[in-house]
Amino acid sequence: MRIINTEAVVPVIRDLAIKACYELDDNVIDAYRKALKKEESPYSRDTLQLLIQNAEYAKKEQIAVCHDTGTAVVMMEIGQEVAWEGKSLIDQINEGIRQGYRDGYLRKSIVRDPLDRVNTNDNTPAVIHTEIVEGDKVHITVMPKGGGSENMGSFTTLVPGEGIEGVKKFVLDSVKYAGGKTCPPIIVGVGVGGTMDYCTFIAKKALLRPIGQRHPKALYAKLEEELIEEINKMGIGTLGMGGTVTALDVHIEYYPCHITALPVAVNLQCHSSRHASAVI
Numbered sequence: 374m375r376i377i378n379t380e381a382v383v384p385v386i387r388d389l390a391i392k393a394c395y396e397l398d399d400n401v402i403d404a405y406r407k408a409l410k411k412e413e414s415p416y417s418r419d420t421l422q423l424l425i426q427n428a429e430y431a432k433k434e435q436i437a438v439c440h441d442t443g444t445a446v447v448m449m450e451i452g453q454e455v456a457w458e459g460k461s462l463i464d465q466i467n468e469g470i471r472q473g474y475r476d477g478y479l480r481k482s483i484v485r486d487p488l489d490r491v492n493t494n495d496n497t498p499a500v501i502h503t504e505i506v507e508g509d510k511v512h513i514t515v516m517p518k519g520g521g522s523e524n525m526g527s528f529t530t531l532v533p534g535e536g537i538e539g540v541k542k543f544v545l546d547s548v549k550y551a552g553g554k555t556c557p558p559i560i561v562g563v564g565v566g567g568t569m570d571y572c573t574f575i576a577k578k579a580l581l582r583p584i585g586q587r588h589p590k591a592l593y594a595k596l597e598e599e600l601i602e603e604i605n606k607m608g609i610g611t612l613g614m615g616g617t618v619t620a621l622d623v624h625i626e627y628y629p630c631h632i633t634a635l636p637v638a639v640n641l642q643c644h645s646s647r648h649a650s651a652v653i
């Protein structure tokens with residue numbers, strides 16, 4: 374067993390929260406540039422250029438890419454040979470988020486109760502997902518998720534007979550309904566299968582895959598390509614101003630499911646596709 378004191382995650386999560394909010398991955402900026410080459414609308418082209426400048430400026434000046442620094446989603450893949458010692462791991466994850474949002478001057482957007490709406494003033498608690506994997510390492514990802522895009526996610530359970538066409542229709546209807554509210558160009562995360570909760574989780578996890586990388590299984594890769602094409606025909610464009618690029622990519626993840634069900638979840642990612650990872 375490898376023993377890790379939970380306090381070790383605090384500085385890691387602090388730094389990842391700040392990095393994710395300040396520095397878009399090169400993969401995202403490259404996708405903006407590719408979109409600029411394809412985009413036909415002058416309004417969307419101008420806006421894409423502004424998005425590129427904004428991302429470059431935020432990185433250079435070390436400031437937030439977007440004012441909405443989101444819900445702090447933390448995903449941890451924990452090796453089964455790791456044993457934790459020390460204080461509560463959940464508390465230490467939240468301490469890392471607290472320090473990151475404080476030291477990075479990131480907007481605090483979390484209310485303690487959805488109905489009394491009192492801000493916690495430190496962006497905690499994070500939404501934490503843990504998975505047990507092989508090995509003795511811990512892979513940590515901090516993924517600040519902006520409200521505009523997260524608010525437009527959707528879920529349904531189709532009957533199995535609706536099949537691929539049913540999945541396509543649900544994804545396309547979801548993206549169309551969301552329109553410009555998700556701050557396009559978007560990445561569309563799709564979960565297929567599992568249970569209601571697991572389906573929505575894999576839809577979110579799908580957003581972490583690098584833009585341009587297709588699903589390894591031919592069936593899903595083809596479906597991703599068909600969906601990208603259909604979504605970009607919708608004409609929503611950058612920030613909803615009309616145009617030929619609405620989605621930078623579509624990523625599907627699947628999981629086995631019950632014989633009676635075909636769960637489908639759509640998690641939309643705005644152009645501020647922020648995430649940073651580290652391994653301890």
Ligand code: SF4
Pocket residue numbers: 439440441442443518519520521522523554555556643644645
């Ligand atoms: S949806 Fe994304 S780009 Fe739009 S305001 Fe929220 S974080 Fe910013």
